[in-house]
Amino acid sequence: MIAGSIVALVTPMHSDDSIDWDRLDELVGMHIDSGTNAIVAVGTTGESATLDVSEHCAVIKRVVARVNGAIPVIAGTGANSTREAIELTTAAKSAKADACLLVTPYYNKPSQEGLFLHHKAIAEAVAIPQILYNVPGRTACDMLPETVARLAELDNIIGIKEATGDMERGRRVLELVGDKLVVLSGDDETFLDFMALGAQGNISVTANVAPKQMAEVCQAALRGDYDTANKLNEPLLGLHSRLFLEANPIPVKWALTAMGLIGEGIRLPLTPFEEQYHASLREVMRKAGLL
Numbered sequence: 685m686i687a688g689s690i691v692a693l694v695t696p697m698h699s700d701d702s703i704d705w706d707r708l709d710e711l712v713g714m715h716i717d718s719g720t721n722a723i724v725a726v727g728t729t730g731e732s733a734t735l736d737v738s739e740h741c742a743v744i745k746r747v748v749a750r751v752n753g754a755i756p757v758i759a760g761t762g763a764n765s766t767r768e769a770i771e772l773t774t775a776a777k778s779a780k781a782d783a784c785l786l787v788t789p790y791y792n793k794p795s796q797e798g799l800f801l802h803h804k805a806i807a808e809a810v811a812i813p814q815i816l817y818n819v820p821g822r823t824a825c826d827m828l829p830e831t832v833a834r835l836a837e838l839d840n841i842i843g844i845k846e847a848t849g850d851m852e853r854g855r856r857v858l859e860l861v862g863d864k865l866v867v868l869s870g871d872d873e874t875f876l877d878f879m880a881l882g883a884q885g886n887i888s889v890t891a892n893v894a895p896k897q898m899a900e901v902c903q904a905a906l907r908g909d910y911d912t913a914n915k916l917n918e919p920l921l922g923l924h925s926r927l928f929l930e931a932n933p934i935p936v937k938w939a940l941t942a943m944g945l946i947g948e949g950i951r952l953p954l955t956p957f958e959e960q961y962h963a964s965l966r967e968v969m970r971k972a973g974l975l
Contacts (some may be wrong), residue, residue, distance in 0.1 A: 758784065894923065
């Protein structure tokens, strides 16, 4: 079962915004060594919106090869076109990813029936485990718990990343599908509260820069030891919020650059992290022992 600390991995780039394959290999190795439980390749944090299809598929294939079975690889294959999502999901299966993460279609604002039919079509077209991803703050599209419950009846839909940060929403999702799907947080600021309700892990931005710490927090939570989990999470609280001072992944890529782990590349329309925020993020990185 996919559970625990799951990193939403950045895609490192050179200064000319081409993909830095060597640094990608190094990041994957770091996560394996640090106890990260699974990797999401080419999710939102991996700049999926600005990689072309061939790059998208190449990154998934590279991460799968580097992991070499050590931990699960979840490929980000969502799109606002059902046909494109099927194409990406098919490519992820061919690359031997363990599962796919499918964000709700963005921009075109489908109805709940449209969401159901979109995910049903992908599930029926590609025989690979699939995780739903609800993040209305970025997609302008909110998949309601009742729609999740309908989709939970499909065999290869195995989980949901619920990233609203709303505990009442999370509680409702758990009530409806907690016995059928792996329920994961997608919000670093509230993930421990969600795990206390019954969520089984967290797909995390913070885990990019603090993989060992996030893995330890999640393992303590999975044991039910929330005293330890909260104590371990306390030095990371500032990171959970300040890694979103600008649109993700702008701050987290800057933080990784400051740690010497990747170069400065980021792809338009994303821009380098504004200098006015550097001191604030550097402060919480020091508190977390990262600098």
